Amino acid sequence: xxxxxxxxxxxxxxxxxxxxxxxxxxxxxxxxxxxxxxxxxxxxxxxxxxxxxxxxxxxxxxxxxxxxxxxxxxxxxxxxxxxxxxxxxxxxxxxxxxxxxxxxxxxxxxxxxxxxxxxxxxxxxxxxxxxxxxxxxxxxxxxxxxxxxxxxxxxxxxxxxxxxxxxxxxxxxxxxxxxxxxxxxxxxxxxxxxxxxxxxxxxxxxxxxxxxxxxxxxxxxxxxxxxxxxxxxxxxxxxxxxxxxxxxxxxxxxxxxxxxxxxxxxxxxxxxxxxxxxxxxxxxxxxxxxxxxxxxxxxxxxxxxxxxxxxxxxxxxxxxxxxxxxxxxxxxxxxxxxxxxxxxxxxxxxxxxxxxxxxxxxxxxxxxxxxxxxxxxxxxxxxxxxxxxxxxxxxxxxxxxxxxxxxxxxxxxxxxxxxxxxxxxxxxxxxxxxxxxxxxxxxxxxxxxxxxxxxxxxxxxxxxxxxxxxxxxxxxxxxxxxxxxxxxxxxxxxxxxxxxxxxxxxxxxxxxxxxxxxxxxxxxxxxxxxxxxxxxxxxxxxxxxxxxxxxxxxxxxxxxxxxxxxxxxxxxxxxxxxxxxxxxxxxxxxxxxxxxxxxx
Numbered sequence: 254x255x256x257x258x259x260x261x262x263x264x265x266x267x268x269x270x271x272x273x274x275x276x277x278x279x280x281x282x283x284x285x286x287x288x289x290x291x292x293x294x295x296x297x298x299x300x301x302x303x304x305x306x307x308x309x310x311x312x313x314x315x316x317x318x319x320x321x322x323x324x325x326x327x328x329x330x331x332x333x334x335x336x337x338x339x340x341x342x343x344x345x346x347x348x349x350x351x352x353x354x355x356x357x358x359x360x361x362x363x364x365x366x367x368x369x370x371x372x373x374x375x376x377x378x379x380x381x382x383x384x385x386x387x388x389x390x391x392x393x394x395x396x397x398x399x400x401x402x403x404x405x406x407x408x409x410x411x412x413x414x415x416x417x418x419x420x421x422x423x424x425x426x427x428x429x430x431x432x433x434x435x436x437x438x439x440x441x442x443x444x445x446x447x448x449x450x451x452x453x454x455x456x457x458x459x460x461x462x463x464x465x466x467x468x469x470x471x472x473x474x475x476x477x478x479x480x481x482x483x484x485x486x487x488x489x490x491x492x493x494x495x496x497x498x499x500x501x502x503x504x505x506x507x508x509x510x511x512x513x514x515x516x517x518x519x520x521x522x523x524x525x526x527x528x529x530x531x532x533x534x535x536x537x538x539x540x541x542x543x544x545x546x547x548x549x550x551x552x553x554x555x556x557x558x559x560x561x562x563x564x565x566x567x568x569x570x571x572x573x574x575x576x577x578x579x580x581x582x583x584x585x586x587x588x589x590x591x592x593x594x595x596x597x598x599x600x601x602x603x604x605x606x607x608x609x610x611x612x613x614x615x616x617x618x619x620x621x622x623x624x625x626x627x628x629x630x631x632x633x634x635x636x637x638x639x640x641x642x643x644x645x646x647x648x649x650x651x652x653x654x655x656x657x658x659x660x661x662x663x664x665x666x667x668x669x670x671x672x673x674x675x676x677x678x679x680x681x682x683x684x685x686x687x688x689x690x691x692x693x694x695x696x697x698x699x700x701x702x703x704x705x706x707x708x709x710x711x712x713x714x715x716x717x718x719x720x721x722x723x724x725x726x727x728x729x730x731x732x733x734x735x736x737x738x739x740x741x742x743x744x745x746x747x748x749x750x751x752x753x754x755x756x757x758x759x760x761x762x763x764x765x766x767x768x769x770x771x772x773x774x775x776x777x778x779x780x781x782x783x784x785x786x787x788x789x790x791x792x793x794x795x796x797x798x799x800x801x802x803x804x805x806x807x808x809x810x811x812x813x814x815x816x817x818x819x820x821x822x823x824x825x826x827x828x829x830x831x832x833x834x835x836x837x838x839x840x841x842x843x844x845x846x847x848x849x850x851x852x853x
Contacts, residue, residue, distance in 0.1 A: 257309060258606055264512065268316050268555040271324035273371050276335060279320050281363050281453070289455035290360055292320045292334050294438040295445070303440040307710040313513065313613045314445040314712075317554070322367050325556050326548050329503050330372065332364035337432075337449040338388040338552050340364045341505070343498065345476025348378035352505060353389040353552045354396050357455025361392030377401060379475035380460075383507035383552055384493035385412035387457060394458035394741070402475050405462035406484055408492035413459065414746050417739075418754050420522060422844035425732045427521040428452070430850065433716035435723060435730040442719060447513050447613025447712035448553050458741040466494055469541075483541055485509055485534040487527040489516075495534075497542045504546035504563070510535060510570040512554040512608065516615040517577070517623035520713050525627040528620070532575035539567050566609065573610045576601065577617065581624040590633040591625035616711045645853035648686035658684050658691045665697060677701050685725070686853040698851075699725040721851045729847045743814050748775060751813060752784055752793040755841065761789035764840040769833045772802040777809040786837060804833040 279292035295318040302311035320334025328344040340361060341352035349368070354361040369375065377397045382390045382405040390413065393403075416424070429435065432451045436443035443451065464473060466482045473480050483495045489508040497504050508515070509531070518525045549563045550556035557566045577598075584594045595618040604610045612618075632639065641647060655661050661684040668677040678701050684694035699722040706718030724730060746754065770785045783797035807826040808816075816822065822834070 256606075258608070259308070259312070261608070264316055264555070264608060267557065268319050270556075270558070273322040273324060273330075274367065275321035276363060276367050279334065281335065281357075281359050281455070283359055283455055289357055290335060290363075290453045291438075292318065292450065295450055297438070297440060298444065300440075305441045305707040306444055307708060307715075309608075309611060309710045310444065310447070310613060310712055310715065312608075313447055313611075314450075316512070317445050317447075317449050319555075322371055323555075325550050326501055326503050329498070329501055329548075329550075330368060331550065331556075332367055333555070334450070335364050335367075336360040336388065336392070336453045337446070337451065339550075339554075340392075341550065341552070342368050342372075343478055343501075344372070344375065345378055345478045347476050348376035350379040350381065350475055350478050351377055351396050352381045353383055354380065355392035355453065356388045356457065357453040358392045358395035358458050359455040360453045361395030363395075365396050379403070379478075381405070381480075381496075382409060382413075382462065383495075383505065384490035385409050385416065386490055386508070387413070387417055388452065389508075389552055390459055391457040392455075393460050394456075397460070399460050402464055403460060403462045404464045404466060404473060404475070404480075406486070406492040406494040407465050407467045408486065409462055409465070410745060410747070411750075412491040414742055414750055416523065417742055418746065418750070419757060422846050423848075424522045426846060426848060426850070429730055429732050430717045430720040431519070431521045431713045433720050436716065436719050441707070443716060445712050446716060448511065448515075457739040459739070459745045460741075461745055469537075481542075483534070483538060485538075486530075488531040488534055489526065491524065495538055495542070497545060499545055502545060502547040504538075504542050504549040506538070506549055506551040506567075508552050509538070510549075510567055511551050513613040514573060514610055514615045514617070514620070517574075517620040518626065519615075520619065520717060525623050527627070528574045528578035528624055532571045532578065535567050535571035535574070539564060539571070543567070569604060569607050569610060573600070573604055576604070577620050578624055581621050582628065585625055585629060590635075591622040594625060595619075595621040612711045614711070614713060616714065645686045648683040648853070651683045652687040655680075655683075658688050658694060662691075662694050662697060665694075665701075669697075669701065674701050674705050678705065682851075685851070689852045695725045695852075698722075702851075724851055729849065731847050740814070740818065743817060744811070746814070748773075748778070748780060748782060748810065748813070749793065749795075751817060752782065752791070754817065755784070756791040756793070758841045758843070759786070759789065759791050760840050760842040764789040767836055767840060769804075769836055770802040771833055771837065772797070772805040773813065774805065774807040775810055775813065776807055777811075784837075786840070791837075802829065804829040804831060806834070 281290040282288050298314045298318050302308045323331050325331055330342045332340045336355035338353055338355055340355050343350040379402045432446050433443040434451055469483045471482045479500055481497045481499055485493045485495055493507050495506050517528050543564050546563055548556050548558050557563050581594055598617050598621050652658055652661050661680050665677045665680040681694050681698035684691055685698055702718040702722040706715045709715040767786050770783055773782045781796055783794045785792045805828040812825055
């Protein structure tokens with residue numbers, strides 16, 4: 254800690270550079286008055302770091318909490334601090350191109366109003382989605398109703414909807430822990446998430462792209478603004494891209510290089526990312542664009558100016574991901590497991606001295622385990638771990654072996670006294686899982702989680718620990734917003750994805766003995782699909798053979814989406830056994846949006 258360069262204030266100067274104006278007050282509400290964003294609640298970060306926060310994370314919070322409209326370079330502006338991500342605006346011949354319109358339509362509209370107050374009432378003449386995460390497209394209807402070019406990387410739609418729908422309920426629940434929206438904004442509570450402050454909770458929307466970027470080197474012009482693209486699939490998102498504005502010598506790095514170590518797998522859950530490819534794409538970015546850029550900006554944090562600074566920044570980010578990947582592989586090939594590698598891993602001194610490589614959002618510990626998972630999966634090769642009891646059953650047995658719940662609490666107090674909070678948490682977790690009603694264990698575990706959170710440099714570790722403590726004390730906190738219920742996202746699903754989303758809801762055992770087939774004629778698309786329920790699995794087939802189905806439905810895609818949203822079959826032409834649809838609906842399960850995490 255003492256070796257960190259707290260005397261270096263360059264990041265603060267860069268974060269303030271180009272400042273034009275704040276949104277005041279920085280509070281954004283829905284039409285019915287619900288607050289969905291409150292950046293003013295982080296004003297306490299202007300003070301000195303307290304004992305309840307890691308000084309490095311406090312510093313990151315101070316930087317991320319800066320809010321307002323900023324000039325990046327001539328004709329390029331960013332609105333920061335009005336959502337988890339930044340919205341970038343590039344002025345063209347007739348209007349303005351919007352890059353990454355935040356999560357919520359309300360926040361995006363507020364950001365656009367702030368820009369227009371100071372740069373004129375320019376129309377939005379185009380939109381770019383840098384990648385397929387919701388904080389980079391969800392607010393699009395706050396800046397446009399469509400009818401303008403919308404650019405996105407190849408595969409954007411597939412990944413944007415699959416991540417937010419297929420595993421959406423589980424991700425949404427875990428995101429409550431990751432971003433800590435229920436925690437108080439205070440030195441003892443939530444102080445950001447490293448990548449920004451938190452996520453807004455307004456209206457999520459999606460307008461499908463009109464133009465796909467399919468290759469590196471592709472050039473597109475929107476409103477007189479030239480863009481040269483680099484595809485970077487499998488890095489921070491499955492579909493992502495960097496791009497250069499050659500006439501402005503400005504480089505957009507999407508979320509591939511930000512002022513923190515990012516996630517190889519995010520703690521809310523996602524597909525494991527490819528650290529090797531990530532490093533290689535960053536190296537390609539230097540080769541393609543470094544000589545032609547005087548400023549590099551991303552969809553989070555603040556820009557980097559000057560060719561030397563850009564190259565140093567990108568090369569250090571590159572080396573960080575390459576080192577994590579290669580050293581994990583070196584050590585796993587010596588027989589170390591993921592947790593063992595995480596304990597053994599030490600980053601190179603030069604990278605440790607660079608603030609932007611620190612684990613405020615990702616971390617060395619969980620990124621190493623992600624690399625291990627990508628190559629070797631969940632199993633570490635030890636037969637004892639091949640068929641373990643599930644957590645609660647294991648907990649009951651551990652507590653019995655240790656002499657009961659009171660004995661486990663006594664052991665935990667001893668380890669707390671020795672400042673071994675990590676093992677105390679493991680012991681107390683067993684005690685709580687074995688007996689949720691053990692109040693002494695719950696209260697003590699909440700205390701341990703609080704202390705672990707206050708000592709964490711990683712913002713989302715802090716939020717996880719503090720949310721665990723909160724729910725042990727107060728019970729489960731529901732998510733403020735669920736992207737899986739957004740009609741815009743549902744409407745953006747392909748027909749295949751709609752049927753996939755139905756298939757993952759089938760209660761297999763309940764459907765074991767059901768046999769039925771339904772033909773779906775999409776009259777507006779001129780497409781025909783058959784879904785067959787067989788052995789508890791819902792199978793889909795496009796353009797099936799001319800065999801009779803139990804039920805034939807003729808409907809539009811919008812009506813199909815309406816069925817998915819529970820709006821019924823009004824106006825749908827039906828032929829055959831209408832009971833087949835009722836039997837299918839009867840075996841569909843519903844996600845549990847508020848499942849337990851810190852109790853069994």
